[in-house]
Amino acid sequence: MGLANDKSIAWGIARALADAGAQLAFSYQGDALKKRVDPLAAQLGSDIVLPCDVADSASIDSLFESLKTRWDSLDFVVHAIGFSDKSELRGRYVDTSRDNFMMTMDISVYSFTAVMQRAEKMMTNGGAALTMTYYGAERIMPHYNVMGVAKAALESSVRYLAEDLGKDGIRVNAISAGPIKTLAASGIGDFRYIMKWNEYNSPLRRNVTIDDVGKSALYLLSDLGSGVTGETHHVDAGYHVVGMKAVDAPDM
Ligand code: NAD
Numbered sequence: 360m361g362l363a364n365d366k367s368i369a370w371g372i373a374r375a376l377a378d379a380g381a382q383l384a385f386s387y388q389g390d391a392l393k394k395r396v397d398p399l400a401a402q403l404g405s406d407i408v409l410p411c412d413v414a415d416s417a418s419i420d421s422l423f424e425s426l427k428t429r430w431d432s433l434d435f436v437v438h439a440i441g442f443s444d445k446s447e448l449r450g451r452y453v454d455t456s457r458d459n460f461m462m463t464m465d466i467s468v469y470s471f472t473a474v475m476q477r478a479e480k481m482m483t484n485g486g487a488a489l490t491m492t493y494y495g496a497e498r499i500m501p502h503y504n505v506m507g508v509a510k511a512a513l514e515s516s517v518r519y520l521a522e523d524l525g526k527d528g529i530r531v532n533a534i535s536a537g538p539i540k541t542l543a544a545s546g547i548g549d550f551r552y553i554m555k556w557n558e559y560n561s562p563l564r565r566n567v568t569i570d571d572v573g574k575s576a577l578y579l580l581s582d583l584g585s586g587v588t589g590e591t592h593h594v595d596a597g598y599h600v601v602g603m604k605a606v607d608a609p610d611m
Pocket of ligand 1: 360361362363364366367368369387388392411412413414438439440441442466491492493494535536537538539540541542543544
């Protein structure tokens with residue numbers, strides 16, 4: 360869930376999973392994205408491409424109803440969805456409107472729980488779920504604002520979901536990815552600056568790619584990650600362990 364185009368983090372994850380032999384189904388939001396998602400799914404041998412707007416419970420229900428007509432059970436779910444009004448992803452967090460706060464929390468946080476309510480019923484042999492978060496949940500990042508607050512809530516819900524679903528052998532984790540140029544990221548103010556800063560100051564002195572994220576997703580979603588749940592795993596070239604600007608980092 361969350362494939363928009365070939366720059367999407369969901370695409371890096373889907374490719375890594377398909378390479379490892381997974382059978383995949385995709386959901387897309389709105390008719391405009393269907394024409395992009397259809398050919399990408401076909402590239403990975405999938406003809407299961409279903410609409411789902413996670414702001415609408417009936418739409419999530421109908422996604423899982425349709426999926427059940429194709430598959431008896433489900434091994435994993437990837438939730439790579441987030442949204443906020445981009446006019447509030449710049450300027451001050453303190454100016455966040457009530458409407459956008461609620462909408463951001465609904466689409467970027469609650470939707471993962473709503474999806475797991477349905478997915479749980481299809482994970483009859485246990486399973487794994489993965490959502491996507493960002494370091495702006497833990498530390499202040501320029502312009503990330505309400506999305507940082509939402510990601511903090513998302514990371515917390517990963518832990519609560521891990522507890523509830525762990526008894527049925529379902530693992531729930533998050534990947535905290537470093538900044539990657541995607542459609543969603545283009546809504547964040549000064550994103551090019553944030554990318555440069557990460558490149559200059561992360562221990563690996565580079566930004567991560569959707570393939571880096573895909574490989575870690577494969578680990579968390581497959582048997583390789585069988586003992587891991589409730590975790591927020593950083594795939595950020597090590598940026599989250601950095602305390603100050605690197606001595607060799609160029610001035611910005
Ligand atoms: P993207 O624009 O490719 O993907 C975002 C997806 O969310 C799109 O497919 C969009 O259709 C979907 N979406 C938004 N509202 C929806 C709704 N109501 N119903 C269903 N789908 C909806 O961007 P991305 O960067 O690949 O984002 C994927 C996830 O990764 C997001 O949660 C994002 O916050 C997170 N993330 C991104 C970065 C980054 O730098 N790009 C870093 C860390 C985490």
